[in-house]
Amino acid sequence: MSDLALAAFAAANEAHLVRAPRDRAFRTFARAFDEAAYLARLREQGVEWIGRDDPRFPPLLGAIHDPPPGLFVRGVSDVEVLRGPTAAVVGARACSPYGSHVARMLGRELGGAGLVVVSGLARGVDGEAHRGALDTGGTTIAVLGCGIDRDYPAAHRELAARIRATGVVVSEYAPGVEPAPWRFPARNRLIAGLSAATVVVEARDRSGALITADLALEEGREVFAVPGEITSALSSGTNDLLKLGATPLTRAEDVLDVFGLVGTESVAAEVGPVAAKVLERLRDGPASADELVRSTGLDAGSLASALTELELAGCAVAGGGVFRAN
Amino acid sequence: MLARTVTHALVGLDTRRVEVEAHLESGLPGFAIVGLADRACQEAKHRVRSGIASAELEWPMRRITVNLAPAGLRKEGSAFDLPIALSILAASGQIPSDRLEEHAAVGELALDGRLRPVGGTLALAEAARRAGLPRILCAARSAPEAALAGIEPVPVWHLGEAAAYLRGEREPEPWVEPNGLPLEKPELDLADVRGQERARRAIEIAAAGGHNLLLAGPPGTGKTMLARRLPGILPSLSTTEALEVTRIHSVAGLLAADRPLITSRPLRSPHYSASVAALVGGGPNPRPGEVSLAHRGVLVLDEFAEFQRPALEALRQPLEDGVVSIARVGGRAVFPARFQLVAAMNLCPCGARGDPAADCKCSPQRLSAYRDKLSRALLDRFDLIVAMPRPRAAELAAPPGEASDAVRHRVAAARARLESARPDWSKEAVELLDRAVERLPLSGRGRARGRRVAETVAALAGEAAVGAEHLGEALAYRSPTELGAP
Numbered sequence: 001m002s003d004l005a006l007a008a009f010a011a012a013n014e015a016h017l018v019r020a021p022r023d024r025a026f027r028t029f030a031r032a033f034d035e036a037a038y039l040a041r042l043r044e045q046g047v048e049w050i051g052r053d054d055p056r057f058p059p060l061l062g063a064i065h066d067p068p069p070g071l072f073v074r075g076v077s078d079v080e081v082l083r084g085p086t087a088a089v090v091g092a093r094a095c096s097p098y099g100s101h102v103a104r105m106l107g108r109e110l111g112g113a114g115l116v117v118v119s120g121l122a123r124g125v126d127g128e129a130h131r132g133a134l135d136t137g138g139t140t141i142a143v144l145g146c147g148i149d150r151d152y153p154a155a156h157r158e159l160a161a162r163i164r165a166t167g168v169v170v171s172e173y174a175p176g177v178e179p180a181p182w183r184f185p186a187r188n189r190l191i192a193g194l195s196a197a198t199v200v201v202e203a204r205d206r207s208g209a210l211i212t213a214d215l216a217l218e219e220g221r222e223v224f225a226v227p228g229e230i231t232s233a234l235s236s237g238t239n240d241l242l243k244l245g246a247t248p249l250t251r252a253e254d255v256l257d258v259f260g261l262v263g264t265e266s267v268a269a270e271v272g273p274v275a276a277k278v279l280e281r282l283r284d285g286p287a288s289a290d291e292l293v294r295s296t297g298l299d300a301g302s303l304a305s306a307l308t309e310l311e312l313a314g315c316a317v318a319g320g321g322v323f324r325a326n
Numbered sequence: 327m328l329a330r331t332v333t334h335a336l337v338g339l340d341t342r343r344v345e346v347e348a349h350l351e352s353g354l355p356g357f358a359i360v361g362l363a364d365r366a367c368q369e370a371k372h373r374v375r376s377g378i379a380s381a382e383l384e385w386p387m388r389r390i391t392v393n394l395a396p397a398g399l400r401k402e403g404s405a406f407d408l409p410i411a412l413s414i415l416a417a418s419g420q421i422p423s424d425r426l427e428e429h430a431a432v433g434e435l436a437l438d439g440r441l442r443p444v445g446g447t448l449a450l451a452e453a454a455r456r457a458g459l460p461r462i463l464c465a466a467r468s469a470p471e472a473a474l475a476g477i478e479p480v481p482v483w484h485l486g487e488a489a490a491y492l493r494g495e496r497e498p499e500p501w502v503e504p505n506g507l508p509l510e511k512p513e514l515d516l517a518d519v520r521g522q523e524r525a526r527r528a529i530e531i532a533a534a535g536g537h538n539l540l541l542a543g544p545p546g547t548g549k550t551m552l553a554r555r556l557p558g559i560l561p562s563l564s565t566t567e568a569l570e571v572t573r574i575h576s577v578a579g580l581l582a583a584d585r586p587l588i589t590s591r592p593l594r595s596p597h598y599s600a601s602v603a604a605l606v607g608g609g610p611n612p613r614p615g616e617v618s619l620a621h622r623g624v625l626v627l628d629e630f631a632e633f634q635r636p637a638l639e640a641l642r643q644p645l646e647d648g649v650v651s652i653a654r655v656g657g658r659a660v661f662p663a664r665f666q667l668v669a670a671m672n673l674c675p676c677g678a679r680g681d682p683a684a685d686c687k688c689s690p691q692r693l694s695a696y697r698d699k700l701s702r703a704l705l706d707r708f709d710l711i712v713a714m715p716r717p718r719a720a721e722l723a724a725p726p727g728e729a730s731d732a733v734r735h736r737v738a739a740a741r742a743r744l745e746s747a748r749p750d751w752s753k754e755a756v757e758l759l760d761r762a763v764e765r766l767p768l769s770g771r772g773r774a775r776g777r778r779v780a781e782t783v784a785a786l787a788g789e790a791a792v793g794a795e796h797l798g799e800a801l802a803y804r805s806p807t808e809l810g811a812p
Contacts, residue, residue: 093690123690155694233685288715289524294724300527301783305798312758312765320673320680321543321713 003051003069005033010069011147011174016186018066045175047148048073050082058082064193064219068172072148075168081116081139082168085259088118088191088216090209091125091201091226096234097319098286099202100128102226105326106199107132107140109252113261116141116167118195120187121156125201125209130163139167141194145187147177170194188212197222197258199249203237210237213246222258224249271313274298275306279315279325286324329416329423331409331431334453335401336446338612338652338659339577341453345395346406348413353389359410361394364402364611373404373435374411380439381486386418402611404434405444408463411435411485412492421492429480429492430454431463439485443468445579448572448586451475463488469501471576471586474569513558513590517729518551521717525552528712528803529668530733533559534740535782538645538667538707540630543714544681549670553626556668557591558730560624561738567622570662574614574621592623594665598632605633606640612652612659617644620665630669631699638704641667645707671700673713681716706771709779710803740785749784754794762801776800 009029010017020026042049050057051070056079061067073079089106091099103125111117111133119126121142133140142163144152148171151157160169172190173183188208192198192215200223203209216223225246228235242248249255253263271279281287281295293303307323310316316323327350334341357371378385392410394401409431416423432450434442443465451472454462461478469481480498482488490496519526525541529552532539539556541549563571572588575581581588596605596616607615617625627633644650644663651660675696678684688696705711743749763773779800784792 094686094688094693153690288717290521290715290717293523300523301787301799302795304524304527304802305795308762308798308801312762314765318713321715322680 002030002033002035003053004035004038004049005030006069007049007072007172007174008033008038011177014177016183018068042072042175045149046074047175048079050079056080056082058084058194060084060086060196061190061193064189064215066189067193068190071170071172072174073168073170074148075164076166079168081141082170082194084116084194084196085114085261086116086118086141086195087255087259088195088198088212089125089129089201090119090188090191090198090212091129091238092203092207092209092234093122093124093126094234095124095128095202096232097322098228098324099125099234101317101319101324103128103201104132104135106201106249106252106255107134107138108136109263110255111138111140112136113252113256113263114138115256115259115261118143118191120145120184120191121152121160121163121169123153123155127156127159129201130159134162134166137166141167142169143187143190143194144169144171144173145184146179147171147173147175149175150177150179152179184208185211189215192216192219192221195221197224197255199224199226199255200238200241200246201226202228202234203241204233205236205240207237210241213241223247224255271309271315272306274302275309275313275315278303278306279310282310282316282323282325286322288322292323327417327419329413329426331413331416331426331429332454332457332459333406333409333431334450334457335399335405336403336449336577336611337399337657339449339573339614339661340659341449342396342399343453343457344399344401344406346409346413347393347395348410348417349391349393350386350388350414350417351391355387355389357390357392359392359394361392361397362400363394363406364400366404367394367401367406370404370407370410370435373407373437374414376437377407377411377435377439377485378415380437381484381489383415383420383486383489384418386414388418390414390417400611403444404442405432405446405450407435408433408441408482408485408488412463412488415489421489425492425494428459429461429463430457430459430477431488433463433465433468433482435485441465441482441484441488443471443583446577447471448474448569448576451477451479452573463491466499466501467583471572471581473501474572474587513730514555515558515730516555516733517726519548519555519727520722520724521727522548522552522714523727525549525712525714526727528710529553529556530559530737531779531782531786531803532556532666532668532710533733533737534786535709535744535779536666537709537779537782539669540705540708540711541668541670541714542673542680542711544672544679544684544716545677547714547716549714550626550628553624553628553668553670554593554595555730556624556626556666557593559733559737560591560666561734561741563589563591563622571622574618574661578614578619580619592620593626594620594623595626595628598627598629600633600637602634602637602640605637606644606650606652606663607659607661608652610654612654612661614661615650617641617663617665618650618661621662623665625665625667627667627669630671631696635699638699639701642703642707667707669708680713702769705805706769706775708805709775711805712803736786739788740782743785743788744782749781749789750791752791752793755780755792755797758794758797762797766801766804768801768804772804776804779803
C-alpha cells in the first residue's frame with residue numbers, strides 16, 4: 001500500500017493521516033487508486049512527490065515521531081535543498097516593525113551564509129524571513145498548511161513564485177486541500193521537523209510559532225528566541241521561551257555557530273560625517289525623527305537628508321516613523 | 327402693457343442673462359409664471375403678491391403673465407422675486423419702465439415686502455456689470471458684496487423703497503464699504519505645536535511648494551492641530567484670488583454679512599462621512615463642494631482612510647486639474663478647485679500602530695483592507711508623506727515652536743524664488759536620484775515627486791541649485807512601508 005495513496009485518501013476525505021487506517025473505506029480506495037495516473041497528473045501541475053521511503057526524503061523530517069506520508073514539492077528540480085543545512089525562522093503574523101526588521105535581517109544573514117531558511121509563507125515574520133533570504137540570493141523553503149497547488153495567503157502569491165525559482169514550496173497535502181485553521185499546527189510540525197534549528201522572532205502567548213518551538217524541542221532540535229521588550233505583548237511568547245531555557249538570539253552568528261558556518265563580512269558603507277553621527281546615535285536604540293533632532297542637535301531638514309543617506313546605504317530602516325540601525 | 331427687468335441666473339459659478347417680462351392683459355384676474363421656473367421660483371407668485379400689497383402698492387387685477395426668458399433655461403431659487411415684482415409694477419405703470427431698464431435686480435421678497443439677500447450676489451452683480459448695466463438693486467445687506475463687483479449697488483430694505491427710488495422720489499441709502507471691520511479671529515499659530523520637528527518641517531515645505539501633505543500616525547500626535555495651521559503660513563490672498571474665493575462662497579451662501587470679501591485663505595475640513603456631492607459639488611442645480619470652497623486655501627481631510635472610496639476617488643480630478651466640472655442635462659458647471667490637500671490618518675484601523683504604549687490588535691486582513699482603500703493613484707497625489715509617531719512626554723514639555731509669522735516669511739521668499747526660476751540640478755543630486763530609484767521602491771511618479779519636493783527644499787534653503795542634501799531630504803518624506811510604499 002503506497003504512501004501516495006494514503007495522501008490522496010486523506011485529501012479526498014479532508015482528513016489528516018500519517019498512518020494507513022485499517023478500515024474498509026481505505027482498502028477500497030487503495031485498491032482502486034491508480035498511482036501512475038495520479039503521478040502523471042501531479043507532474044502536469046509541476047508537482048513532485050517524495051514519499052517517506054524515498055531516499056530523497058529529508059532525513060531530519062523522517063526522524064520526527066509522526067512524519068507525513070510524503071511531501072508534495074514545487075520549485076527547483078533539485079530537491080537536495082530539503083536536506084539542508086536548514087534553519088526555521090518563524091513568528092507572529094501581525095508583527096511589529098521590530099519583528100519584521102529582525103526577521104528580514106535573519107533571513108538575509110542566514111541565507112547569505114548558506115543556510116536554507118525554512119518558514120511558513122504566512123504574513124509578517126514568515127514572509128520577511130523568506131524575503132530576507134531571497135534578498136541575498138539564498139535559498140528558502142516555504143511549508144504550506146494547505147494543498148500544494150494553493151498559494152496561501154493570496155497576498156504572497158508573488159513571493160511564493162520567487163521562492164519556487166530558487167528554492168521549494170512543500171506541503172504534505174495533495175492538490176485541492178483547502179486551508180483550515182487546524183491544519184496549521186500540523187504544518188508547524190513540518191517546519192520544525194525540516195529544520196535543525198528554529199528561531200522564534202516574535203510571538204504572543206499561545207502563538208502558533210510557540211507550537212513550532214515546542215515541537216522542535218520535543219524532537220531535540222535547537223531553539224532560539226529573539227528577546228523583545230518586556231512590555232510588548234508581541235514579545236511575551238518569546239520572552240517566556242527564554243525563561244524556559246531557549247537560547248537567546250542576539251546576532252545571526254548565534255545560529256550560524258551551531259552549523260559551524262561563518263557570517264558574510266558586512267562591509268561598512270561609507271556615509272558622510274553628519275549621517276555617521278546619526279547612525280552612531282541610532283546604534284543606541286531606535287528613535288523617531290524628532291528624538292533624533294533633539295539628541296543630535298541637527299535641524300529637521302538636515303536630519304531627514306542624513307536619514308535618507310543611511311537608508312540608501314542600507315545602514316538604517318524606518319518603520320512606523322521610527323528609525324533603527326541595521 | 328409689457329415691461330421687463332434684467333437679472334441673471336446662476337449656473338454653477340457662471341451666469342446667464344435672464345429677462346423677466348411681465349405682461350398684463352384684460353380678462354379674468356390671474357397670475358402665471360412661465361419659462362421653466364422651479365418650485366421655489368413658482369412660489370414667487372405668493373411672495374410677490376403679498377410683498378406688493380404690504381408695500382402699499384397696487385396689485386393689478388388683470389390677467390398677469392410673467393415670462394422668464396430664455397424659456398429653455400431652468401430657473402431656480404428665490405432671486406427672481408424682486409425682478410418679477412418690479413416688472414409687474416412697471417407693466418402696471420406704477421414705476422417708470424425706462425428707468426427700470428437701467429437697473430439689474432436680485433433679491434428675495436418677504437411677505438411684508440422686505441428684501442432678503444440671496445446667495446451668489448457677487449457673481450450676479452459681476453454679470454450685470456458685464457451686461458453694461460450701471461446699477462443693481464439688491465437687498466441692503468448684500469450691497470457691500472455687490473459693490474465688490476465694481477458696480478454701483480442700490481441697497482434696498484423694502485420693496486416700497488425700491489419703487490420710490492425708481493420713481494425718483496428718494497435717494498438710495500449709502501452702503502457700508504466692505505470689510506471696514508478689523509480682521510476676523512486671530513489665526514491658529516504654529517507656536518502652539520510642541521515637538522514634531524519633522525512634521526513642522528514638512529508642513530513648511532508643503533506651504534512653500536504648494537504640495538499636498540499626508541500625515542500618518544496614531545491618534546493624539548497633533549496631526550489635525552498641525553494641518554489646521556497650514557493656512558496661517560501661506561502668503562495672503564491677492565485681490566483677484568480673494569474675489570475668486572468670495573464668488574464661490576457667495577454662491578454657496580456662506581458669506582458673512584459684515585465681511586463680504588474673504589481675505590484670508592479658506593480652511594475646510596469636512597467630516598469623513600461626506601458624500602461625493604458634498605466633497606466635489608453637485609446637486610440638480612450644481613453647487614460648489616468642499617474642494618471648491620477650499621479653492622486657494624487648504625482642504626483638511628481628517629481620518630482620511632475613513633472616507634468612502636468613491637469620495638476619495640472623486641478627489642483625483644480636482645487634484646490633477648484644479649477644477650471640478652459637473653455635467654448636467656441643462657449644461658455643465660465648472661467650479662475652480664485649486665486647493666492644497668492635507669490629509670491625516672492612522673497607520674491602522676485601531677490606530678495603535680506607531681504608538682509604543684499601545685498594542686495594535688488589527689488582523690492582517692483588516693490592515694491590508696485598510697491600505698487597499700487608499701489606491702496607489704491616490705497616494706501618488708501626495709508629494710509629502712510623514713509618519714508621526716507618538717512623542718514622548720519629554721517632548722511635549724519642550725518649549726513652544728517657532729511662530730507662524732517667521733515661517734510665513736521663509737515660505738513667501740521660497741515661493742518668490744520658485745516663481746522667478748526653477749532651480750538647476752547639481753551633478754551630485756542627479757546621481758543620488760539615480761541611486762535612489764535603484765535602491766528604494768520608487769515609482770516613476772515617486773521619482774517626479776521627489777524632484778518637485780527637492781526643488782522646493784532648495785528654494786527654502788535659498789540655493790540656486792538642487793544639491794544632494796536637498797534631494798535627500800525630499801526623499802525622506804515618501805510613503806512609509808506601512809502604507810504599502812512607494
